[in-house]
Amino acid sequence: MTFSEALKSGNIENIRRFPKPDVHNHFVLGGSRDYIFQKTGVEIKPITKPLNSMNEMDAWSSQYIGNRFNNSEGRKLLIEAAFAQAKSDGVTVLEIGEDVWGLSEFFNNDIRELIAAFQEANEMISPEIELRLQIGLSRHCPIDYLENCLKHFWGHKEFYSIDLYGDELAQPIENFIPIYRKAEENGLVLKAHVGEWGTAQDILTAVKTLHLDEVQHGIAVVRDESVVGFLIENKIRLNITPSSNVLLGRVPDMAHHPIAELYRKGVNVTINSDDVLIFDSDVSKEYLRLYQSGCLTADELDDIRMNGLRDQNECSNQKSLR
Numbered sequence: 001m002t003f004s005e006a007l008k009s010g011n012i013e014n015i016r017r018f019p020k021p022d023v024h025n026h027f028v029l030g031g032s033r034d035y036i037f038q039k040t041g042v043e044i045k046p047i048t049k050p051l052n053s054m055n056e057m058d059a060w061s062s063q064y065i066g067n068r069f070n071n072s073e074g075r076k077l078l079i080e081a082a083f084a085q086a087k088s089d090g091v092t093v094l095e096i097g098e099d100v101w102g103l104s105e106f107f108n109n110d111i112r113e114l115i116a117a118f119q120e121a122n123e124m125i126s127p128e129i130e131l132r133l134q135i136g137l138s139r140h141c142p143i144d145y146l147e148n149c150l151k152h153f154w155g156h157k158e159f160y161s162i163d164l165y166g167d168e169l170a171q172p173i174e175n176f177i178p179i180y181r182k183a184e185e186n187g188l189v190l191k192a193h194v195g196e197w198g199t200a201q202d203i204l205t206a207v208k209t210l211h212l213d214e215v216q217h218g219i220a221v222v223r224d225e226s227v228v229g230f231l232i233e234n235k236i237r238l239n240i241t242p243s244s245n246v247l248l249g250r251v252p253d254m255a256h257h258p259i260a261e262l263y264r265k266g267v268n269v270t271i272n273s274d275d276v277l278i279f280d281s282d283v284s285k286e287y288l289r290l291y292q293s294g295c296l297t298a299d300e301l302d303d304i305r306m307n308g309l310r311d312q313n314e315c316s317n318q319k320s321l322r
Contacts, residue, residue: 003305004298007291015284021093021308022086022283023132024216024239024272026165029065030096031081032088033277039077042068046280050249057248060278075106076117083125089273089282092309095161097134100149101141111152119158132160135188139166143175150179154186161189163216168198173206180210189213191239196250200224207236214239219250221267222258232266237311241274242290243281254293263296263304270308271301 006014033044044064051057069078079096086094098107098114107114115133122131135153137146153159162183164176173194180190190210195203196217203218204227218238221227231238240259245251251258263269271290273281287305290296296304 003302007288007298007301010288010292012284012288015288016088016090018090018305019092019309020090020283020287020305021095021270021311022089022091022272023093023095023214023270023308024241024274025082025086025094025096026275027082027096028069028075028078029275029277030085030273031078031277032085035081035084036077036277039081040068044277047247047278050247052249057278064277070105072106072108075102076121079117080121080125083121083129085273085276085282086129087126089284091129091283093130093132095132095134097136097159097161097163099136099138100146100153101138102136103149103152109152111156115156115158133158134191135159135162135183137162137164137176137179139164139168139193140170143179146179150182154182157187159186159188161191161214164192164210165216166193168194168196168202173202173209176210184211191216193217195220196245196248200227203227204230207231207234212236217241217245219245219258219262222261228262228265228267231268235268237268237270238262239270239272241272241279241281242286242295243279244274247279254289255295257290257293257295259290260295260300263300268307268311269304270311271304 001014003018037043047060069075082096103109103114118131118133183190190212191214192206192210192212193216194206198220200221200223203215203221206212214237216239221231242254242257242259246254259269271286273283276282287301291298291301
């Protein structure tokens with residue numbers, strides 16, 4: 001059975017047998033609800049209809065997450081859950097990491113302890129998965145605070161990439177130039193969340209200003225042909241999370257998700273989970289939902305999957321040379 005045939009069968013277990021990357025996963029909300037329930041007895045239910053506001057998302061988080069995992073052991077359990085989820089989903093490349101503030105909060109300000117937590121979970125749960133360890137930045141944090149936190153991270157070759165996320169309007173993207181130049185010097189793949197809530201011009205500005213290699217979300221680019229052309233010409237990849245976009249009200253429904261238009265115009269796109277616990281959005285389900293909605297054909301989805309796997313190999317080889 002091919003991947004295209006697996007999609008056409010509608011059998012999610014068939015789809016999960018095929019390798020796929022997940023390079024847009026926030027591990028705190030990206031793990032296996034079954035694993036968490038088995039370990040803690042805590043049942044976490046996903047949302048089932050689009051949210052009307054971010055306050056509703058905060059209410060969900062308070063109900064199901066709250067302070068339950070706000071300690072070292074809880075954090076490590078969520079890391080394990082992320083690997084358990086990826087393993088069950090056929091993910092072969094998983095890009096996850098800790099927000100810089102978590103170093104002192106959960107890992108005794110010991111960078112080796114933080115790195116070991118991810119590596120040990122990887123080895124224990126799913127050694128067949130390639131871990132791409134990421135440095136996470138919250139966009140609302142003051143720059144001097146982030147720079148102070150990052151002193152512990154620079155120079156550790158275990159980290160593959162850096163990502164900026166949170167409220168896109170929290171502060172100007174230009175404020176992060178010193179951090180991203182330092183990350184570039186450290187050979188990290190440069191990523192940022194842009195164009196989920198912002199505009200196509202915000203994406204263009206972020207890519208040019210921070211020298212981004214990849215954009216998390218970036219779906220607003222579809223509104224500006226000139227920016228679409230810029231991404232294609234400069235081989236900037238968009239790591240898209242379809243169910244998240246629908247349930248946060250960024251697109252009307254799966255059938256009209258802009259990933260189809262972007263892919264068909266030649267933009268490099270990948271399909272990812274984002275926050276599995278909230279959106280019930282493991283990668284295999286994302287592929288199936290896009291197919292069953294008529295957004296993309298089975299062969300197009302297989303091409304996206306294979307391109308993502310090829311890109312991961314090329315990025316890994318390029319990074320090893322930096």
